[in-house]
Amino acid sequence: xxxxxxxxxxxxxxxxxxxxxxxxxxxxxxxxxxxxxxxxxxxxxxxxxxxxxxxxxxxxxxxxxxxxxxxxxxxxxxxxxxxxxxxxxxxxxxxxxxxxxxxxxxxxxxxxxxxxxxxxxxxxxxxxxxxxxxxxxxxxx
Amino acid sequence: xxxxxxxxxxxxxxxxxxxxxxxxxxxxxxxxxxxxxxxxxxxxxxxxxxxxxxxxxxxxxxxxxxxxxxxxxxxxxxxxxxxxxxxxxxxxxxxxxxxxxxxxxxxxxxxxxxxxxxxxxxxxxxxxxxxxxxxxxxxxxxxxxxxxxxxxxxxxxxxxxxxxxxxxxxxxxxxxxxxxxxxxxxxxxxxxxxxxxxxxxxxxxxxxxxxxxxxxxxxxxxxxxxxxxxxxxxxxxxxxxxxxxxxxxxxxxxxxxxxxxxxxxxxxxxxxxxxxxxxxxxxxxxxxxxxxxxxxxxxxxxxxxxxxxxxxxxxxxxxxxxxxxxxxxxxxxxxxxxxxxxxxxxxxxxxxxxxxxxxxxxxxxxxxxxxxxxxxxxxxxxxxxxxxxxxxxxxxxxxxxxxxxxxxxxxxxxxxxxxxxxxxxxxxxxxxxxxxxxxxxxxxxxxxxxxxxxxxxxxxxxxxxxxxxxxxxxxxxxxxxxxxxxxxxxxxxxxxxxxxxxxxxxxxxxxxxxxxxxxxxxxxxxxxxxxxxxxxxxxxxxxxxxxxxxxxxxxxxxxxxxxxxxxxxxxxxxxxxxxxxxxxxxxxxxxxxxxxxxxxxxxxxxxxxxxxxxxxxxxxxxxxxxxxxxxxxxxxxxxxxxx
Numbered sequence: 192x193x194x195x196x197x198x199x200x201x202x203x204x205x206x207x208x209x210x211x212x213x214x215x216x217x218x219x220x221x222x223x224x225x226x227x228x229x230x231x232x233x234x235x236x237x238x239x240x241x242x243x244x245x246x247x248x249x250x251x252x253x254x255x256x257x258x259x260x261x262x263x264x265x266x267x268x269x270x271x272x273x274x275x276x277x278x279x280x281x282x283x284x285x286x287x288x289x290x291x292x293x294x295x296x297x298x299x300x301x302x303x304x305x306x307x308x309x310x311x312x313x314x315x316x317x318x319x320x321x322x323x324x325x326x327x328x329x330x331x332x
Numbered sequence: 333x334x335x336x337x338x339x340x341x342x343x344x345x346x347x348x349x350x351x352x353x354x355x356x357x358x359x360x361x362x363x364x365x366x367x368x369x370x371x372x373x374x375x376x377x378x379x380x381x382x383x384x385x386x387x388x389x390x391x392x393x394x395x396x397x398x399x400x401x402x403x404x405x406x407x408x409x410x411x412x413x414x415x416x417x418x419x420x421x422x423x424x425x426x427x428x429x430x431x432x433x434x435x436x437x438x439x440x441x442x443x444x445x446x447x448x449x450x451x452x453x454x455x456x457x458x459x460x461x462x463x464x465x466x467x468x469x470x471x472x473x474x475x476x477x478x479x480x481x482x483x484x485x486x487x488x489x490x491x492x493x494x495x496x497x498x499x500x501x502x503x504x505x506x507x508x509x510x511x512x513x514x515x516x517x518x519x520x521x522x523x524x525x526x527x528x529x530x531x532x533x534x535x536x537x538x539x540x541x542x543x544x545x546x547x548x549x550x551x552x553x554x555x556x557x558x559x560x561x562x563x564x565x566x567x568x569x570x571x572x573x574x575x576x577x578x579x580x581x582x583x584x585x586x587x588x589x590x591x592x593x594x595x596x597x598x599x600x601x602x603x604x605x606x607x608x609x610x611x612x613x614x615x616x617x618x619x620x621x622x623x624x625x626x627x628x629x630x631x632x633x634x635x636x637x638x639x640x641x642x643x644x645x646x647x648x649x650x651x652x653x654x655x656x657x658x659x660x661x662x663x664x665x666x667x668x669x670x671x672x673x674x675x676x677x678x679x680x681x682x683x684x685x686x687x688x689x690x691x692x693x694x695x696x697x698x699x700x701x702x703x704x705x706x707x708x709x710x711x712x713x714x715x716x717x718x719x720x721x722x723x724x725x726x727x728x729x730x731x732x733x734x735x736x737x738x739x740x741x742x743x744x745x746x747x748x749x750x751x752x753x754x755x756x757x758x759x760x761x762x763x764x765x766x767x768x769x770x771x772x773x774x775x776x777x778x779x780x781x782x783x784x785x786x787x788x789x790x791x792x793x794x795x796x797x798x799x800x801x802x803x804x805x806x807x808x809x810x811x812x813x814x815x816x817x818x819x820x821x822x823x824x825x826x827x828x829x830x831x832x833x834x835x836x837x838x839x840x841x842x843x844x845x846x847x848x849x850x851x852x853x854x855x856x857x858x859x860x861x862x863x864x865x866x867x868x869x870x871x872x873x874x875x876x877x878x879x880x881x882x883x884x885x886x887x888x889x890x891x892x893x894x895x896x897x898x899x900x901x902x903x904x905x906x907x908x909x910x911x912x913x914x915x916x917x918x919x920x921x922x923x924x925x926x927x928x929x930x931x932x933x934x935x936x937x938x939x940x941x942x943x944x945x946x947x948x949x950x951x952x953x954x955x956x957x958x959x960x961x962x963x964x965x966x967x968x969x970x971x972x973x974x975x
Binding site for chain 1: 354358361483484486487488489672703857889
């Protein structure tokens with residue numbers, strides 16, 4: 192169970208990296224905003240779903256409370272991403288204030304990347320402790 | 333405060349409550365009892381405070397609060413009370429220093445987290461589920477909150493002191509089993525209810541249900557084939573093809589066009605003429621059709637692919653034929669994947685003039701956004717002799733509203749959406765807000781000085797001048813941003829209408845929102861009508877001759893310019909205020925965030941009609957349904973996204 196959680200945590204981390212890639216491709220597309228960022232938006236909602244699954248899996252797998260808490264925080268930060276976009280849109284995409292608010296979307300995105308990486312790393316250390324890794328290596332050879 | 337402000341306040345308070353409960357729980361976990369106590373007090377306060385926006389919104393309409401009153405608020409309140417009772421005493425002792433804080437207090441932490449989950453659930457209910465909340469969704473929501481609480485107990489370390497095992501089961505174990513039973517029971521019941529609930533295909537609005545009688549196909553509901561006496565046949569050929577067009581501003585745009593121009597060739601006819609428009613698709617992938625926006629053609633000419641015809645594929649053609657009996661300003665556009673089609677240029681002006689045309693200068697000026705920059709076509713400079721009667725037909729072809737301002741004279745708005753107003757007064761220095769697809773006809777006598785048309789309160793792009801080259805360089809226009817908007821609520825003079833609106837035969841309520849829903853088989857954060865997305869929204873059934881009333885409620889934060897095909901609707905009231913000026917007949921109801929509109933019409937044009945939001949991206953995201961006359965069928969498969 193802990194291993195499943197770890198795999199999910201890595202999937203989540205990779206998805207966040209891909210999300211940065213999609214944001215960059217969306218930004219240079221010439222099509223209207225709604226379409227240019229459709230892939231970014233779809234993956235964003237998928238990450239939200241993955242974050243919920245990761246948190247639930249963490250609780251079921253009895254991962255340390257801190258890791259489950261961090262996983263829960265990912266859900267919160269992803270929702271903040273949506274919130275930032277909506278607030279920026281409400282202020283007005285073209286206005287300076289709107290642009291400034293929207294800039295937070297990128298900063299929060301960086302937080303998300305760091306956080307998901309931390310979860311993945313910590314989970315790996317628990318799911319595959321160094322001793323077990325060595326043993327695995329022996330049986331494989 | 334307006335309804336939409338209260339909607340936002342409610343969101344903010346609910347979210348704040350969830351954050352506060354999480355903060356209280358986490359500070360308790362990291363053993364900061366004093367801070368935890370303060371945060372819990374804040375969380376409690378915020379939970380109670382949510383009652384204020386909910387009560388206010390309830391006054392604006394049950395649709396705005398149903399899910400909050402029935403589940404969200406009581407669930408959050410119960411969980412909050414439990415958290416206060418369980419965690420409060422445990423936090424008070426260490427906070428006041430009476431007792432040291434030894435181990436993580438599982439029960440207190442779980443209670444606090446549960447309050448947080450309930451607060452989140454309340455927020456999610458409003459954000460993603462909305463109106464109407466059904467029993468199955470309510471059960472699943474409760475199950476989710478209890479399940480989250482159980483999982484939390486699993487993560488937290490077990491208490492150091494285990495209870496005596498003599499009773500057979502610890503209290504913790506008993507609560508776990510009981511909680512598990514609640515989760516499985518509630519979720520199971522909810523799931524079964526959701527799976528077995530029959531999906532309604534039609535809604536009758538309180539009128540008689542469909543009877544099986546003789547049926548007529550939409551393809552048989554075609555327009556007249558002869559002009560009225562004195563009218564003439566007006567043949568047009570429109571070829572849809574890709575082209576790079578040069579805009580008035582000089583920019584180039586990679587467009588989809590009718591006959592290589594954007595807007596397409598203007599179709600201007602005289603009342604009584606017979607229109608015969610042959611549409612040829614040269615190279616528009618997927619297909620193209622012609623929809624006569626606002627003009628009440630018979631259903632077979634309506635140009636909705638999958639409902640009134642097949643989309644015209646590349647190489648194909650379709651002939652639209654109808655008599656122009658109805659004067660006014662309209663437009664034509666493709667109704668096949670119209671989000672991209674119209675946006676990229678598949679539209680044109682359609683004007684029916686009366687037999688006796690009194691205006692010397694008659695200009696149709698449409699705004700359209702190309703690559704993010706709005707432009708007025710048919711614009712630039714016009715020389716109009718002073719004293720000449722002028723009619724400007726303003727048209728918004730975009731999905732978002734635009735604001736026009738006329739500088740340099742006073743004027744009358746004589747028609748809205750092609751329908752004349754009764755005794756419209758002379759006005760000046762007023763902004764004209766045109767919702768998506770809306771038309772305003774403005775009439776005035778050319779003054780001695782220049783007249784400017786200002787778009788969205790930026791620089792004027794259209795000028796009417798009494799003499800050519802009368803200006804020396806750029807002429808500045810006044811700041812129009814501060815001008816009040818023309819409100820049609822009291823504009824013009826009241827008049828009798830032949831529509832008994834107090835005795836509607838059918839009444840349909842459409843609650844517009846942003847929710848999780850299935851659209852064309854895909855789950856998405858959709859634009860919904862009564863919680864559903866196309867094609868799951870039940871058809872509205874009417875009988876010919878019915879007086880039909882719509883209540884349009886907007887729970888979302890976006891504007892929804894509502895458009896019913898084939899009929900103009902009479903505006904009765906907006907947000908409880910009755911329209912007391914001229915009767916206003918429109919084909920676009922500009923339902924703003926938090927708005928409640930009442931409109932009515934006579935079902936006098938049999939067919940199967942699209943009833944949708946004219947913010948075209950919203951159509952792609954589910955906001956479309958059909959109004960179906962009893963006894964009318966369609967031989968086409970309407971399952972494709974025909975918006």
